Amino acid sequence: MKRDTRIVIEAYNPRWSSTYEELKLLYQASLQDLLLAVEHVGSTSVVGLAAKPILDIDLVVADEAAMQKVISKLALIGYQHQGDLGIVGREAFKLNSANTPYSAFQREWPAHHLYACLTGSTPLRNHLLFRDYLRTHRAKVSEYGQLKKQLATLYPTNIPEYVAGKTAFITTCLKQAGISQDEVDQIIRQNNVP
Numbered sequence: 001m002k003r004d005t006r007i008v009i010e011a012y013n014p015r016w017s018s019t020y021e022e023l024k025l026l027y028q029a030s031l032q033d034l035l036l037a038v039e040h041v042g043s044t045s046v047v048g049l050a051a052k053p054i055l056d057i058d059l060v061v062a063d064e065a066a067m068q069k070v071i072s073k074l075a076l077i078g079y080q081h082q083g084d085l086g087i088v089g090r091e092a093f094k095l096n097s098a099n100t101p102y103s104a105f106q107r108e109w110p111a112h113h114l115y116a117c118l119t120g121s122t123p124l125r126n127h128l129l130f131r132d133y134l135r136t137h138r139a140k141v142s143e144y145g146q147l148k149k150q151l152a153t154l155y156p157t158n159i160p161e162y163v164a165g166k167t168a169f170i171t172t173c174l175k176q177a178g179i180s181q182d183e184v185d186q187i188i189r190q191n192n193v194p
Contacts, residue, residue: 005157005159006156006157007052007151007152007155007156007157007159007162008052008053008152009050009051009052009145009148009149009152010050010051010052010053011050012046012047012048012049012050012051013044013053014047016044016045016051016053016055016110017040017044017045017047019055019109019110019112020040020044020045020055020057023038023055023057023101023109023112024038024040024057026077026101026103027057027059027101030073030074030076030077030101031059031070031073031074034061034066034069034070034073035059035060035061035070036060036061036062036119037059037060038057038058038059038060039057039058039060039124039127039128039131040055040056040057040131041056041057041058041127041128041130041131042054042055042056042113042127042131043056043144043148044056045131046131046134046135046141047135048138048141048142048145049134049141049144049145050145050146050148050149051145051148052148053110053111054110054111054112054113055110055111055112055113056112056113056115056127057112057113057114057115058090058115058116058117058124058127059114059115059116059117060116060117060118060119060124061116061117061118061119062118062119063118064118067091067116067118070091070116071091071116074093074101074114074116076102077100077101077102077103078095078096078097078099078100078101078102079093079094079095079096079100079101079114080093080094080095080096081093082094086190087123087190088121088122088123089117089118089121089122089123089124090115090116090117090118090121090123090124091115091116091117092113092114092115093114093115093116095109095112095114122183122186125179126174126179126183126187129174129177129178129179130170130173130174130177132177133173133174133176133177134173137173140173143169144166144169147165147166147169148166151165151166167187167188170187171184171187171188174187
């Protein structure tokens with residue numbers, strides 16, 4: 001499935017939250033006791049934050065055995081496993097079509113990124129810490145939204161530069177939220193920031 005690769009930042013949309021809730025119910029029905037939690041993360045999970053209209057969702061699983069079962073079950077509802085993409089503790093999934101996840105309603109879903117994360121893993125912890133930090137620091141929400149708009153204007157089709165441009169802001173917030181310098185260094189390496 002090919003979607004437009006242009007980076008577009010939109011004003012916060014409350015539909016992002018309601019779409020997440022619909023997807024959460026579908027994941028819970030499909031994966032049942034394999035899930036410890038379903039978390040709405042990323043910019044669309046923060047009320048008032050301008051964002052790319054693409055939801056980020058983390059499925060939280062207990063261990064590697066559960067992860068393998070989750071990967072198999074997600075394939076049945078239209079997700080293609082992409083591996084960890086260099087981020088240990090987090091498995092990424094690609095949508096096979098605009099109707100992914102498949103359901104009895106055969107509806108088209110908005111764009112979303114789906115990850116399965118091991119409970120307690122660094123990627124999950126960082127997603128939750130950053131989301132929760134922004135939810136409790138409203139001035140940072142505005143600052144981050146402006147930064148993303150500037151980066152989208154500078155790099156309208158260059159995702160790596162856009163991501164790299166956000167890294168300093170994200171790591172500063174995460175450090176204020178309590179992560180270690182080693183974890184910050186790991187994030188910088190994963191985002192290919194020189």
